[in-house]
Every structure is written in structure tokens, then in C-alpha cells.
Amino acid sequence: MPIVLAALTSFAILTLWVPAYWPVAAFQVGVFLVTGLALLRARHSLPRVFYPLLPISVAVLWGIYQWLSGRTTYAFDTRLAILRWLTFWAVLATSLLLFRDDATRRWFRSFMLWFGFLVAVVAIAQTYTSPNHIFWFFPTNYDQVMGPILYHNHYAAFIELIFPIALWYAFRRPSGGWLYAAIAGVLYASVIVSSSRAGAVLLTAEVTAVLAVLMLRRDLSRRAVGATFLGMLILIAAFTVVVGPENIWQRFRDPGPNQIRRELDISSLHMAADHPWFGTGLGTWPTAYPRYAIVDTGYFANQAHSDWLEWTVEGGIPFGCLLFSLFPWCLRPAFRSVWGIGVPAVFLHAAIDYPFSRPALGSWIILGIGMLAASSRSKNGALEQSGQSPYLAKPR
Secondary structure (H helix, E strand, O other): OHHHHHHHHHHHHHOOOOOOOHHHHHHHHHHHHHHHHHHHHOOOOOOOOOOOHHHHHHHHHHHHHHHHHOOOOOHHHHHHHHHHHHHHHHHHHHHHHHOOOHHHHHHHHHHHHHHHHHHHHHHHHHHHHOOOEEOOOEEOOOOOOEOOEOOHHHHHHHHHHHHHHHHHHHHHOOOOHHHHHHHHHHHHHHHHHHOOHHHHHHHHHHHHHHHHHHHHOOOOOHHHHHHHHHHHHHHHHHHHHHHOOHHHHHHHOOOHHHHHHHHHHHHHHHHHHHOOOOOOOOOOHHHHHHHHOOOOOOOOOOOOOOHHHHHHHHHOHHHHHHHHOHHHHHHHHHHHHOOOOHHHHHHHHOOOOOHHHOHHHHHHHHHHHHHHHHHHOOHHHHHHHOOOOOOOOOOO
């Protein structure tokens, strides 16, 4: 079953570019079937209910309430949003069931890293040989696409989730450390190629956070950590120079996108003030926005460019606060595990963008949350969370 889940989540990312709903529907149907089978197999040994299930469950139920009670600006969009949140719930429930097993969790974590690495390699090669084509064959209306992902910030969020796994393996594995350091360098360089400013900042912060946490650990030699870190910095810098940092440097000097985001944020705050308790309806931000727009960009505003604000606008202030609570919840297990630091990083990215808006990309984030929750309650996961991987724990 983990292999089926891996295949479904891979399919979801690889078809993100398709301008039709059928890949999303196929992914959702597959996830629902896997969740049903997982629940059926574990019906006599269901795990305890973890906190992350609460906000996701409330999101599903709240959307159903808005739809049935007519408290939505556009019922069709709300129904699609209900399906998206139900997909997240199914992915989370499946994760909690499957990742109770330590070997399964480790296998899936390695799968996420290697799949992300392959996507990064394709994205870099594609950028320099055929920047506006998906997999070199399928033309798009975009000047640059990153592998199968059309939007550079969505690509960055995908890599942010995976990047700390490469860092963790580079520091923790006695053999193959340089291999994983090289993988980390490729992942970092791919985000530089994407020209995502938030991605570059957050990946740099992830490197700093991982180093700080590991330097505080007593089970690792600080000299060894420092030597590995220096080697990793050299590789990251080398790969970054090879791909060229000129484009992202130019974007850091361009204030335009920040101005548009600020105006969208102001409009979102006005929308939330007018609908503080029940919201405009899940999935309806684009429909409700024109009434509150304070600038005409000449383009269709498809999202608030802030998942935090969009949750608050669409579901109301209490709803937005409940979903935001997932961020502080994940901080402790993420920093204890080290490899899970990508989860809060993506939540921070969600403050200025919308990685949760797509079922495919959002499901990868939910997988990370489920993995953190499952490992925090596992006996061997406790070793992982304390910094001692069960297969690397030092003999006493």
C-alpha cells in the first residue's frame, strides 16, 4: 500500500501542468480508495486521534455546512474546495495508519527525497534547453516552467518540504554523506533557477536551522557536523554558480510583485472584516474578490497569494485561526526530527503564497504532517525525534 500511495502522489505532481481536471479527479479517487482499504485493514487497531486531524476534519464539515446552508458566494467552488479538504483528510488519515511502521516511514521518506531530486534534475535541464515546454514535448504559455510545475513558487514549496531530508541524511548517515550533500546542492540550485525569492530565503533558513539543531545535539560531534556543513556549503555554492544566480538576484531587486501582494492582502483583510464569522465560502476568494479590489492589474486574481488570509476570508476568523494552529503544532516535532523542518517552512511560505490551493501539492505537505505525527508516537520514532536514528543509534 505505501507503494500505491507513492505512485499516486508522484502522478499528482507529474500531472500538475495538465490544463484539465481529470488528473486531479483520478488522484482523488485513488486516494479515497487507498484510505478506505487502509481503514479496513486497521479497523481492529486504529491509532489514537492526532491533533492535525481536527482542523482538517473541521474544514471538511465547515465547507459542507456553508454549502448546505447557502453561506457561500459560489456553491460550485465550495463543493470543489470540500473535495480538496476531503482529499487532505484522506491523505492524513492514510499517513497516520501507514507510517506507524518505522520501516515504512523511512522508506517513504527516502522515496520523497529521490523523487524530488529527479524532478529537480529534470527542472534544471528543462530550463536551459526548453524553458517553456513540459518534459520538452508539451508547450505552455509560460516563459519558464520547472519540470511538471508551472508556478515557480509552487515548485519552491515542493523543494522546501524535501530539502531538510537531504540535509538530515547528509549529516546522519556515516556512508553516503557526500552523496546526500550533493543532492541537497542540486535541490538548492534548482530553486535558484526557479527565481523564487521566498524559496531561496526559506531554503537558506532551513540550512541554518538544521545546522543549529544538530550543533546542539549531544550525540553528534560538533567537529564532524562542522566539517560536513562546510563540505555541503561548498557543493551548494558550486551548483548555484553553475546554474547562475543572476535571475533571482534581479528578482530581489524588483519590488513589483510585493506591491501587488500588499494590495491583495489589504483587499483580503477587508473581505475578512465583512465576513468575520462564516466567511465567503470555501474556495470562493476569486469570486468575492472583485468587489473588494483596490487595484486593477489587468489579470484575473485566482488566489489571495496568502493561504493564511484566504482561509480566514473563506471560512471566517475562527476557521482561519484553527487551520493556522497546525503551524505551531508542527514546530516541536519538526525541529526534534530535523528532517521535518520543511513542514513549518512551507507553512511560512503559505503566508505569502498558496501552496495549499492545489490538491496535489497540498497533499505532499499533509504527508509531511502525517509523518511527523506518526513518528512522534512511535517507539523508534522517539529515537529519530531525539536525534538518534534507530539504524544509527550509538551502542551504550
